Amino acid sequence: MQLPARFSDLPDYPFPRLRALLDAHAPGAEPLSMAIGEPTHPYPAFVAETLAANAHLWGRYPPNEGTPDLRAAIADWLARRYGAALDPDREVCALNGTREGLFGACLALCPERKNGVRPTVLIPNPFYQCYAAAALAAGAEPVYVNATAETGFLPDFAAVDPETLARTALVYVCSPANPQGAVATRDWWRALFALAERHDFRVLADECYSEIWRAAPPPGALEAAEDRERVVAFHSLSKRSNLPGLRAGFCAGGAGAVAAIKRLRAYGGAPCPLPAQAAAAACWRDETHVVENRALYAGKWALADAILGGLPGYRAPEAGFFLWVETGDGEAAALALWRAHGVRVVPGAYFARRTPAGDPGAGFIRVALVAPAAETRRGLEAIAAVLGAPRSVEGET
Numbered sequence: 001m002q003l004p005a006r007f008s009d010l011p012d013y014p015f016p017r018l019r020a021l022l023d024a025h026a027p028g029a030e031p032l033s034m035a036i037g038e039p040t041h042p043y044p045a046f047v048a049e050t051l052a053a054n055a056h057l058w059g060r061y062p063p064n065e066g067t068p069d070l071r072a073a074i075a076d077w078l079a080r081r082y083g084a085a086l087d088p089d090r091e092v093c094a095l096n097g098t099r100e101g102l103f104g105a106c107l108a109l110c111p112e113r114k115n116g117v118r119p120t121v122l123i124p125n126p127f128y129q130c131y132a133a134a135a136l137a138a139g140a141e142p143v144y145v146n147a148t149a150e151t152g153f154l155p156d157f158a159a160v161d162p163e164t165l166a167r168t169a170l171v172y173v174c175s176p177a178n179p180q181g182a183v184a185t186r187d188w189w190r191a192l193f194a195l196a197e198r199h200d201f202r203v204l205a206d207e208c209y210s211e212i213w214r215a216a217p218p219p220g221a222l223e224a225a226e227d228r229e230r231v232v233a234f235h236s237l238s239k240r241s242n243l244p245g246l247r248a249g250f251c252a253g254g255a256g257a258v259a260a261i262k263r264l265r266a267y268g269g270a271p272c273p274l275p276a277q278a279a280a281a282a283c284w285r286d287e288t289h290v291v292e293n294r295a296l297y298a299g300k301w302a303l304a305d306a307i308l309g310g311l312p313g314y315r316a317p318e319a320g321f322f323l324w325v326e327t328g329d330g331e332a333a334a335l336a337l338w339r340a341h342g343v344r345v346v347p348g349a350y351f352a353r354r355t356p357a358g359d360p361g362a363g364f365i366r367v368a369l370v371a372p373a374a375e376t377r378r379g380l381e382a383i384a385a386v387l388g389a390p391r392s393v394e395g396e397t
Protein backbone atom coordinates (compact mmCIF):
# COMPACT_ATOMS: atom_id res chain seq x y z
CA MET A 1 0.00 0.00 0.00
CA GLN A 2 1.18 3.50 -0.74
CA LEU A 3 2.44 5.93 1.89
CA PRO A 4 2.27 9.72 1.57
CA ALA A 5 5.15 10.95 -0.57
CA ARG A 6 5.41 14.27 1.27
CA PHE A 7 7.31 12.65 4.16
CA SER A 8 9.75 10.73 1.96
CA ASP A 9 12.48 13.37 2.42
CA LEU A 10 12.41 12.96 6.21
CA PRO A 11 15.43 11.01 7.43
CA ASP A 12 14.90 8.49 10.24
CA TYR A 13 14.61 10.12 13.66
CA PRO A 14 18.01 10.80 15.33
CA PHE A 15 17.79 8.01 17.94
CA PRO A 16 17.14 5.06 15.56
CA ARG A 17 19.97 6.50 13.44
CA LEU A 18 22.20 6.52 16.51
CA ARG A 19 21.32 2.91 17.29
CA ALA A 20 22.14 1.94 13.70
CA LEU A 21 25.53 3.68 14.01
CA LEU A 22 26.58 2.32 17.41
CA ASP A 23 24.82 -0.91 18.26
CA ALA A 24 26.80 -3.14 15.91
CA HIS A 25 29.85 -2.31 18.09
CA ALA A 26 30.58 -3.36 21.65
CA PRO A 27 30.83 -0.50 24.18
CA GLY A 28 34.34 0.03 25.52
CA ALA A 29 33.05 0.38 29.11
CA GLU A 30 29.83 0.43 31.14
CA PRO A 31 27.36 2.25 28.82
CA LEU A 32 26.56 5.86 29.69
CA SER A 33 23.97 7.77 27.69
CA MET A 34 24.60 11.44 27.00
CA ALA A 35 22.40 11.14 23.94
CA ILE A 36 18.74 11.70 24.74
CA GLY A 37 17.73 14.90 26.51
CA GLU A 38 15.77 13.17 29.27
CA PRO A 39 16.21 14.94 32.61
CA THR A 40 17.07 12.69 35.55
CA HIS A 41 17.07 15.20 38.44
CA PRO A 42 14.26 14.65 40.96
CA TYR A 43 10.86 16.16 40.32
CA PRO A 44 9.03 17.86 43.20
CA ALA A 45 7.52 15.56 45.84
CA PHE A 46 4.19 17.37 45.67
CA VAL A 47 3.64 15.98 42.15
CA ALA A 48 2.96 12.45 43.41
CA GLU A 49 0.78 13.83 46.21
CA THR A 50 -1.25 15.95 43.79
CA LEU A 51 -1.68 13.03 41.38
CA ALA A 52 -2.92 10.84 44.24
CA ALA A 53 -5.28 13.51 45.57
CA ASN A 54 -6.81 13.83 42.10
CA ALA A 55 -6.88 10.11 41.26
CA HIS A 56 -10.70 10.15 41.11
CA LEU A 57 -10.35 12.26 37.94
CA TRP A 58 -8.64 9.56 35.85
CA GLY A 59 -12.16 8.44 34.96
CA ARG A 60 -13.04 11.76 33.32
CA TYR A 61 -12.29 13.12 29.86
CA PRO A 62 -10.00 16.11 30.37
CA PRO A 63 -10.89 19.49 28.86
CA ASN A 64 -9.07 20.06 25.61
CA GLU A 65 -7.64 23.49 26.42
CA GLY A 66 -6.79 22.79 30.09
CA THR A 67 -8.73 23.41 33.29
CA PRO A 68 -9.39 27.03 34.34
CA ASP A 69 -7.12 26.43 37.35
CA LEU A 70 -4.20 25.25 35.18
CA ARG A 71 -4.62 28.11 32.71
CA ALA A 72 -4.73 30.60 35.61
CA ALA A 73 -1.51 29.12 37.07
CA ILE A 74 0.15 29.41 33.64
CA ALA A 75 -0.98 33.02 33.12
CA ASP A 76 0.32 33.92 36.61
CA TRP A 77 3.68 32.30 35.79
CA LEU A 78 3.92 34.20 32.48
CA ALA A 79 3.22 37.45 34.34
CA ARG A 80 5.92 36.70 36.93
CA ARG A 81 8.48 35.39 34.46
CA TYR A 82 8.03 37.81 31.55
CA GLY A 83 5.86 40.62 32.88
CA ALA A 84 3.37 39.59 30.18
CA ALA A 85 -0.36 39.86 30.96
CA LEU A 86 -2.22 37.12 29.11
CA ASP A 87 -5.90 36.26 29.20
CA PRO A 88 -5.96 32.66 30.50
CA ASP A 89 -9.24 31.96 28.67
CA ARG A 90 -8.33 33.29 25.23
CA GLU A 91 -4.53 33.38 25.03
CA VAL A 92 -3.41 30.17 26.78
CA CYS A 93 -3.90 26.51 25.85
CA ALA A 94 -2.60 23.56 27.88
CA LEU A 95 -0.68 20.95 25.91
CA ASN A 96 0.21 17.31 26.35
CA GLY A 97 3.92 18.25 26.27
CA THR A 98 5.15 20.80 23.75
CA ARG A 99 6.01 18.40 20.94
CA GLU A 100 2.41 17.75 19.95
CA GLY A 101 1.66 21.46 20.28
CA LEU A 102 4.59 22.50 18.09
CA PHE A 103 3.38 20.02 15.48
CA GLY A 104 -0.33 20.83 15.75
CA ALA A 105 0.19 24.61 15.71
CA CYS A 106 1.78 24.39 12.28
CA LEU A 107 -1.23 22.44 10.97
CA ALA A 108 -3.64 24.88 12.58
CA LEU A 109 -1.89 28.07 11.44
CA CYS A 110 -0.22 27.41 8.08
CA PRO A 111 -2.45 28.38 5.13
CA GLU A 112 -2.49 26.35 1.88
CA ARG A 113 -1.27 29.37 -0.12
CA LYS A 114 0.56 32.56 0.72
CA ASN A 115 0.59 35.31 -1.89
CA GLY A 116 -0.84 32.73 -4.32
CA VAL A 117 1.91 30.12 -3.90
CA ARG A 118 2.88 27.20 -1.64
CA PRO A 119 4.00 28.68 1.69
CA THR A 120 7.37 28.17 3.33
CA VAL A 121 8.08 27.46 6.98
CA LEU A 122 11.49 28.72 8.10
CA ILE A 123 13.34 26.34 10.41
CA PRO A 124 16.61 26.94 12.25
CA ASN A 125 19.31 24.47 11.23
CA PRO A 126 20.21 22.36 13.26
CA PHE A 127 16.81 21.95 14.93
CA TYR A 128 14.32 19.91 16.92
CA GLN A 129 13.12 17.44 14.29
CA CYS A 130 9.42 17.89 14.91
CA TYR A 131 9.44 21.23 13.03
CA ALA A 132 10.29 19.68 9.66
CA ALA A 133 7.64 16.97 9.86
CA ALA A 134 5.06 19.58 10.89
CA ALA A 135 5.87 21.82 7.92
CA LEU A 136 5.59 18.87 5.51
CA ALA A 137 2.34 17.69 7.13
CA ALA A 138 0.91 21.19 6.61
CA GLY A 139 1.84 21.04 2.92
CA ALA A 140 4.44 23.81 3.28
CA GLU A 141 8.01 23.83 2.07
CA PRO A 142 10.47 23.66 4.99
CA VAL A 143 13.36 26.08 4.44
CA TYR A 144 16.37 25.46 6.67
CA VAL A 145 18.25 28.53 7.87
CA ASN A 146 21.72 27.72 9.18
CA ALA A 147 22.57 28.76 12.73
CA THR A 148 26.36 28.62 12.96
CA ALA A 149 29.22 30.33 14.78
CA GLU A 150 29.06 33.12 12.16
CA THR A 151 25.46 33.92 13.12
CA GLY A 152 25.92 33.49 16.88
CA PHE A 153 24.33 30.00 16.64
CA LEU A 154 20.92 31.60 15.98
CA PRO A 155 19.39 31.71 12.49
CA ASP A 156 19.69 34.98 10.57
CA PHE A 157 16.17 35.07 9.13
CA ALA A 158 16.63 38.61 7.78
CA ALA A 159 19.28 37.23 5.38
CA VAL A 160 16.76 34.84 3.76
CA ASP A 161 16.03 35.89 0.17
CA PRO A 162 13.01 38.19 -0.27
CA GLU A 163 11.13 35.75 -2.53
CA THR A 164 11.24 33.09 0.21
CA LEU A 165 10.30 35.61 2.90
CA ALA A 166 7.28 36.65 0.81
CA ARG A 167 6.10 33.01 0.90
CA THR A 168 6.86 32.52 4.60
CA ALA A 169 3.81 31.76 6.73
CA LEU A 170 5.51 30.53 9.89
CA VAL A 171 8.95 30.68 11.49
CA TYR A 172 10.11 28.27 14.16
CA VAL A 173 12.56 29.62 16.73
CA CYS A 174 14.16 27.64 19.54
CA SER A 175 15.59 29.78 22.35
CA PRO A 176 17.44 28.60 24.35
CA ALA A 177 18.45 26.63 21.30
CA ASN A 178 18.58 22.87 21.17
CA PRO A 179 21.28 21.84 20.35
CA GLN A 180 23.58 24.89 20.48
CA GLY A 181 22.54 26.45 23.81
CA ALA A 182 22.38 29.96 22.28
CA VAL A 183 19.88 32.48 23.65
CA ALA A 184 17.96 35.09 21.63
CA THR A 185 18.31 38.56 23.14
CA ARG A 186 15.41 41.01 23.39
CA ASP A 187 16.83 42.90 20.40
CA TRP A 188 17.06 39.69 18.40
CA TRP A 189 13.39 38.96 19.11
CA ARG A 190 12.37 42.55 18.31
CA ALA A 191 14.18 42.41 14.96
CA LEU A 192 12.42 39.14 14.17
CA PHE A 193 8.99 40.61 14.95
CA ALA A 194 9.78 43.63 12.76
CA LEU A 195 10.57 41.15 9.95
CA ALA A 196 7.33 39.29 10.73
CA GLU A 197 5.39 42.57 10.30
CA ARG A 198 7.11 43.32 7.01
CA HIS A 199 6.53 39.86 5.55
CA ASP A 200 3.34 38.92 7.40
CA PHE A 201 4.31 35.70 9.14
CA ARG A 202 3.83 34.21 12.60
CA VAL A 203 6.57 33.05 14.97
CA LEU A 204 6.34 29.70 16.79
CA ALA A 205 8.70 30.24 19.71
CA ASP A 206 9.88 26.97 21.28
CA GLU A 207 11.10 28.05 24.72
CA CYS A 208 11.00 24.72 26.53
CA TYR A 209 14.57 25.22 27.88
CA SER A 210 13.83 28.73 29.16
CA GLU A 211 14.36 27.86 32.85
CA ILE A 212 17.69 26.03 32.45
CA TRP A 213 20.00 29.06 32.24
CA ARG A 214 23.43 30.05 33.50
CA ALA A 215 23.91 33.80 34.00
CA ALA A 216 20.50 35.36 33.42
CA PRO A 217 16.96 34.29 32.52
CA PRO A 218 16.53 34.22 28.73
CA PRO A 219 14.16 36.92 27.41
CA GLY A 220 10.95 35.50 25.97
CA ALA A 221 9.13 36.03 22.68
CA LEU A 222 6.02 37.18 24.55
CA GLU A 223 7.86 40.16 26.06
CA ALA A 224 9.20 41.28 22.68
CA ALA A 225 6.15 40.95 20.40
CA GLU A 226 4.28 44.22 20.03
CA ASP A 227 1.44 42.49 18.19
CA ARG A 228 0.65 39.32 20.11
CA GLU A 229 -0.98 37.77 17.04
CA ARG A 230 2.52 37.42 15.61
CA VAL A 231 3.58 34.90 18.25
CA VAL A 232 2.76 31.58 19.86
CA ALA A 233 5.24 30.62 22.61
CA PHE A 234 5.62 27.02 23.83
CA HIS A 235 6.69 26.00 27.34
CA SER A 236 7.02 22.67 29.08
CA LEU A 237 7.47 21.08 32.48
CA SER A 238 9.65 18.37 30.94
CA LYS A 239 12.89 20.32 31.53
CA ARG A 240 11.82 22.99 34.04
CA SER A 241 10.45 20.48 36.54
CA ASN A 242 12.10 17.22 35.39
CA LEU A 243 8.75 15.80 34.34
CA PRO A 244 9.08 14.54 30.76
CA GLY A 245 6.72 11.69 31.63
CA LEU A 246 3.92 13.95 32.87
CA ARG A 247 3.38 15.29 29.35
CA ALA A 248 2.49 18.79 30.44
CA GLY A 249 3.19 21.99 28.56
CA PHE A 250 1.30 24.92 27.15
CA CYS A 251 1.22 27.42 24.35
CA ALA A 252 0.39 31.10 24.73
CA GLY A 253 0.01 33.90 22.25
CA GLY A 254 -2.50 35.87 20.21
CA ALA A 255 -6.14 35.00 20.84
CA GLY A 256 -6.71 34.33 17.13
CA ALA A 257 -3.84 31.87 16.86
CA VAL A 258 -4.71 30.15 20.14
CA ALA A 259 -8.37 29.81 19.06
CA ALA A 260 -7.25 28.12 15.80
CA ILE A 261 -5.01 25.73 17.75
CA LYS A 262 -7.76 24.88 20.23
CA ARG A 263 -10.24 24.31 17.40
CA LEU A 264 -8.00 21.74 15.69
CA ARG A 265 -7.13 20.10 19.02
CA ALA A 266 -10.85 19.62 19.70
CA TYR A 267 -10.88 17.25 16.70
CA GLY A 268 -7.55 15.49 16.98
CA GLY A 269 -5.71 16.53 20.14
CA ALA A 270 -4.75 14.36 23.10
CA PRO A 271 -5.48 16.48 26.17
CA CYS A 272 -3.36 16.12 29.28
CA PRO A 273 -5.21 13.92 31.87
CA LEU A 274 -6.95 15.79 34.72
CA PRO A 275 -4.71 14.54 37.58
CA ALA A 276 -1.68 15.55 35.50
CA GLN A 277 -3.22 18.97 34.87
CA ALA A 278 -3.62 19.44 38.64
CA ALA A 279 0.03 18.45 39.19
CA ALA A 280 1.10 20.78 36.37
CA ALA A 281 -0.74 23.71 37.97
CA ALA A 282 1.10 23.06 41.25
CA CYS A 283 4.44 23.01 39.37
CA TRP A 284 3.84 26.32 37.58
CA ARG A 285 3.03 27.88 40.97
CA ASP A 286 6.32 26.75 42.55
CA GLU A 287 9.78 28.17 41.77
CA THR A 288 11.75 26.58 44.63
CA HIS A 289 12.31 23.31 42.80
CA VAL A 290 13.26 25.19 39.62
CA VAL A 291 16.01 27.09 41.45
CA GLU A 292 17.29 23.81 42.95
CA ASN A 293 17.25 22.19 39.53
CA ARG A 294 19.30 25.01 37.99
CA ALA A 295 21.87 24.64 40.77
CA LEU A 296 22.36 20.96 39.81
CA TYR A 297 22.97 21.98 36.20
CA ALA A 298 25.34 24.73 37.34
CA GLY A 299 27.56 22.06 38.92
CA LYS A 300 27.65 20.11 35.67
CA TRP A 301 28.33 23.16 33.49
CA ALA A 302 31.27 23.95 35.78
CA LEU A 303 32.53 20.39 35.29
CA ALA A 304 32.20 20.75 31.52
CA ASP A 305 34.09 24.07 31.56
CA ALA A 306 36.85 22.54 33.66
CA ILE A 307 37.20 19.27 31.75
CA LEU A 308 36.58 20.45 28.19
CA GLY A 309 37.62 24.09 28.47
CA GLY A 310 40.98 23.42 26.80
CA LEU A 311 39.37 21.81 23.78
CA PRO A 312 39.29 24.08 20.69
CA GLY A 313 35.82 22.79 19.73
CA TYR A 314 34.27 23.45 23.15
CA ARG A 315 31.98 26.42 23.73
CA ALA A 316 30.17 26.88 27.03
CA PRO A 317 26.40 27.00 26.38
CA GLU A 318 24.41 29.99 27.64
CA ALA A 319 21.42 27.83 28.56
CA GLY A 320 19.78 24.43 28.16
CA PHE A 321 21.50 21.17 29.06
CA PHE A 322 23.34 20.30 25.86
CA LEU A 323 26.92 20.81 24.79
CA TRP A 324 27.45 21.35 21.06
CA VAL A 325 31.06 20.36 20.60
CA GLU A 326 32.95 20.80 17.34
CA THR A 327 34.79 17.59 16.53
CA GLY A 328 35.63 17.51 12.83
CA ASP A 329 33.50 14.46 11.98
CA GLY A 330 30.60 14.01 14.39
CA GLU A 331 29.78 10.43 13.41
CA ALA A 332 33.40 9.31 13.74
CA ALA A 333 33.66 11.02 17.15
CA ALA A 334 30.41 9.42 18.40
CA LEU A 335 31.58 6.00 17.29
CA ALA A 336 35.02 6.44 18.86
CA LEU A 337 33.44 7.51 22.18
CA TRP A 338 31.19 4.47 22.21
CA ARG A 339 33.87 1.98 21.25
CA ALA A 340 36.52 3.31 23.62
CA HIS A 341 34.41 4.45 26.61
CA GLY A 342 30.79 3.25 26.23
CA VAL A 343 29.60 6.88 26.05
CA ARG A 344 26.68 7.64 23.74
CA VAL A 345 26.43 11.09 22.16
CA VAL A 346 24.57 12.09 19.01
CA PRO A 347 26.34 13.16 15.80
CA GLY A 348 25.27 16.73 15.08
CA ALA A 349 24.35 15.86 11.50
CA TYR A 350 21.35 13.91 12.83
CA PHE A 351 19.79 17.22 13.91
CA ALA A 352 20.62 19.17 10.74
CA ARG A 353 19.96 19.30 7.00
CA ARG A 354 22.57 19.84 4.34
CA THR A 355 21.96 23.17 2.58
CA PRO A 356 23.77 24.89 -0.30
CA ALA A 357 25.71 26.73 2.43
CA GLY A 358 26.84 23.42 3.95
CA ASP A 359 25.77 21.05 6.74
CA PRO A 360 25.87 23.00 10.01
CA GLY A 361 25.71 19.80 12.10
CA ALA A 362 28.18 17.45 10.45
CA GLY A 363 31.24 18.68 12.35
CA PHE A 364 29.63 18.47 15.80
CA ILE A 365 28.42 16.11 18.51
CA ARG A 366 25.56 16.87 20.91
CA VAL A 367 26.20 15.92 24.52
CA ALA A 368 23.34 15.88 27.07
CA LEU A 369 24.30 16.78 30.65
CA VAL A 370 21.31 15.00 32.14
CA ALA A 371 22.96 12.18 34.12
CA PRO A 372 23.99 12.66 37.76
CA ALA A 373 27.22 14.64 38.25
CA ALA A 374 29.53 11.66 38.86
CA GLU A 375 28.43 9.94 35.65
CA THR A 376 28.55 13.22 33.78
CA ARG A 377 32.15 13.67 34.91
CA ARG A 378 33.06 10.23 33.53
CA GLY A 379 31.42 11.06 30.21
CA LEU A 380 33.14 14.44 29.96
CA GLU A 381 36.51 12.90 30.73
CA ALA A 382 35.92 10.34 27.99
CA ILE A 383 35.11 13.13 25.55
CA ALA A 384 38.25 14.99 26.59
CA ALA A 385 40.31 11.84 26.11
CA VAL A 386 38.88 11.11 22.67
CA LEU A 387 39.01 14.69 21.42
CA GLY A 388 42.44 15.27 22.84
CA ALA A 389 41.93 17.77 25.67
CA PRO A 390 43.49 17.59 29.14
CA ARG A 391 42.12 14.50 30.82
CA SER A 392 40.81 15.22 34.30
CA VAL A 393 40.19 17.79 36.98
CA GLU A 394 40.42 17.33 40.71
CA GLY A 395 37.66 18.37 43.03
CA GLU A 396 34.09 17.63 43.79
CA THR A 397 31.61 16.02 41.43
Ligand SMILES: Cc1ncc(COP(=O)(O)O)c(C=O)c1O
Residues within 6 Å of the ligand: 037, 096, 097, 098, 099, 100, 128, 174, 178, 206, 208, 235, 236, 237, 238, 244, 248, 249
Ligand atom coordinates in the same frame (compact mmCIF):
# COMPACT_ATOMS: atom_id res chain seq x y z
C1 LIG B 1 13.71 21.91 21.41
C2 LIG B 1 12.65 21.02 21.95
N1 LIG B 1 11.37 21.38 21.80
C3 LIG B 1 10.38 20.61 22.28
C4 LIG B 1 10.62 19.43 22.94
C5 LIG B 1 9.47 18.60 23.40
O1 LIG B 1 9.42 18.45 24.75
P1 LIG B 1 8.10 18.05 25.52
O2 LIG B 1 7.12 17.52 24.49
O3 LIG B 1 8.51 17.03 26.49
O4 LIG B 1 7.58 19.30 26.13
C6 LIG B 1 11.95 19.01 23.11
C7 LIG B 1 12.24 17.73 23.79
O5 LIG B 1 13.31 17.26 23.92
C8 LIG B 1 12.99 19.83 22.62
O6 LIG B 1 14.29 19.50 22.77
